[in-house]
Amino acid sequence: MSQRSQRKKDHIDLANKYYLPHPDADFSGINLIRPALPESKISSDSIQTNFFHKIASAPFFIEAMTGGSDESYEINRRLAFCAKKENIAMALGSASILEKEPEQLKSFVIAREINPTGILLANINPLTKPKVADQIVKELQADALQIHLNAVQEAAMTEGDRDFHWLDNILEIQQLVNVPLIIKEVGMGLDPFSVKKLAKLGINYFDVGGMGGTNFVHIENQRTANKDNLFLDDLGLSTVKSLLSNLQEISHVNFIASGGINSSINIFKSLVLGAKYVGIANHFLHLSMQDKNGTALISEIQKLKYQLIILMALFGINKLDDVKKVKYYLSLELTNFLNQI
Numbered sequence: 001m002s003q004r005s006q007r008k009k010d011h012i013d014l015a016n017k018y019y020l021p022h023p024d025a026d027f028s029g030i031n032l033i034r035p036a037l038p039e040s041k042i043s044s045d046s047i048q049t050n051f052f053h054k055i056a057s058a059p060f061f062i063e064a065m066t067g068g069s070d071e072s073y074e075i076n077r078r079l080a081f082c083a084k085k086e087n088i089a090m091a092l093g094s095a096s097i098l099e100k101e102p103e104q105l106k107s108f109v110i111a112r113e114i115n116p117t118g119i120l121l122a123n124i125n126p127l128t129k130p131k132v133a134d135q136i137v138k139e140l141q142a143d144a145l146q147i148h149l150n151a152v153q154e155a156a157m158t159e160g161d162r163d164f165h166w167l168d169n170i171l172e173i174q175q176l177v178n179v180p181l182i183i184k185e186v187g188m189g190l191d192p193f194s195v196k197k198l199a200k201l202g203i204n205y206f207d208v209g210g211m212g213g214t215n216f217v218h219i220e221n222q223r224t225a226n227k228d229n230l231f232l233d234d235l236g237l238s239t240v241k242s243l244l245s246n247l248q249e250i251s252h253v254n255f256i257a258s259g260g261i262n263s264s265i266n267i268f269k270s271l272v273l274g275a276k277y278v279g280i281a282n283h284f285l286h287l288s289m290q291d292k293n294g295t296a297l298i299s300e301i302q303k304l305k306y307q308l309i310i311l312m313a314l315f316g317i318n319k320l321d322d323v324k325k326v327k328y329y330l331s332l333e334l335t336n337f338l339n340q341i
């Protein structure tokens with residue numbers, strides 16, 4: 001097995017081993033105010049959404065995780081089966097491995113084969129050659145392309161990149177690729193200063209990938225012999241802080257919430273804050289590993305949809321565009337953070 005494939009396998013094994021049933025991405029600091037007179041009814045139509053020109057049954061999706069190993073092939077097959085069955089979107093893990101190991105393509109393409117008309121997002125690192133990025137999008141018939149920014153993770157990896165000059169290549173990819181680009185973090189959060197810079201250059205989608213759930217410093221620490229990476233542990237911005245600060249500063253682009261989200265109420269709170277879509281990674285991975293047919297994952301997706309529909313009605317909301325009208329107040333800590341940033 002190549003070093004890259006082994007890393008993909010390690011990430012799956014360790015993410016599953018360190019799965020957090022109770023992540024903390026600061027959602028407890030958002031207090032929703034529920035109207036006693038909602039004037040609404042419970043309806044599954046209320047959570048349908050347009051996802052890159054296709055209709056999804058819900059605004060949450062299976063976030064980018066894997067590809068590039070035999071184990072990834074099976075996981076992507078299972079995730080794609082569940083995504084198709086429940087008509088939700090799915091992002092694949094980084095396909096940048098294809099630059100050096102094109103024979104790994106099948107572990108990504110399986111998702112498109114299983115779900116030929118579904119909503120599928122491709123994912124690459126910011127140094128992927130623009131031509132390769134374009135080829136990946138075409139081979140997967142991807143509806144959008146995520147580019148992950150993962151400086152802390154790279155620093156924590158013994159074999160990680162040591163040069164973080166990424167912007168020029170991102171702009172070259174933007175020139176060449178014909179689908180929307182999504183800039184995302186991988187669990188350490190996007191700050192509003194970087195987002196502002198990228199938004200000025202024409203990027204329209206940002207996935208905050210905030211801190212509070214999967215933590216790649218912890219994961220990489222388990223892969224490193226001398227385990228001395230914990231000085232990087234606290235360099236993240238929580239999902240809620242990332243969303244709040246970005247939405248306060250920049251209003252004309254679309255935000256995706258992800259990082260430490262595994263409940264309907266936190267999906268709902270993300271939408272109330274202004275997120276357009278919500279990504280769930282490790283929680284879905286963990287469930288997908290419980291049985292080969294995806295039964296556990298499918299029933300969780302159904303549960304999340306059902307609960308989200310109820311929340312929509314209880315807050316008097318009939319369509320996703322109106323969720324931002326829900327009133328809320330913030331904890332002192334979040335207020336203090338927003339005043340200072």
Ligand code: FNR
Nearest residue numbers: 011015064065093094148186213214259260281282
């Ligand atoms: C990831 N994540 C990730 N992100 C990315 O942009 N490209 C990738 O290849 C991967 N690979 C990957 C593997 C595994 C096993 C996990 C669990 C996660 C990061 C992921 O998309 C997400 O940003 C973080 O995991 C935070 O979300 P959760 O896990 O807290 O819901």
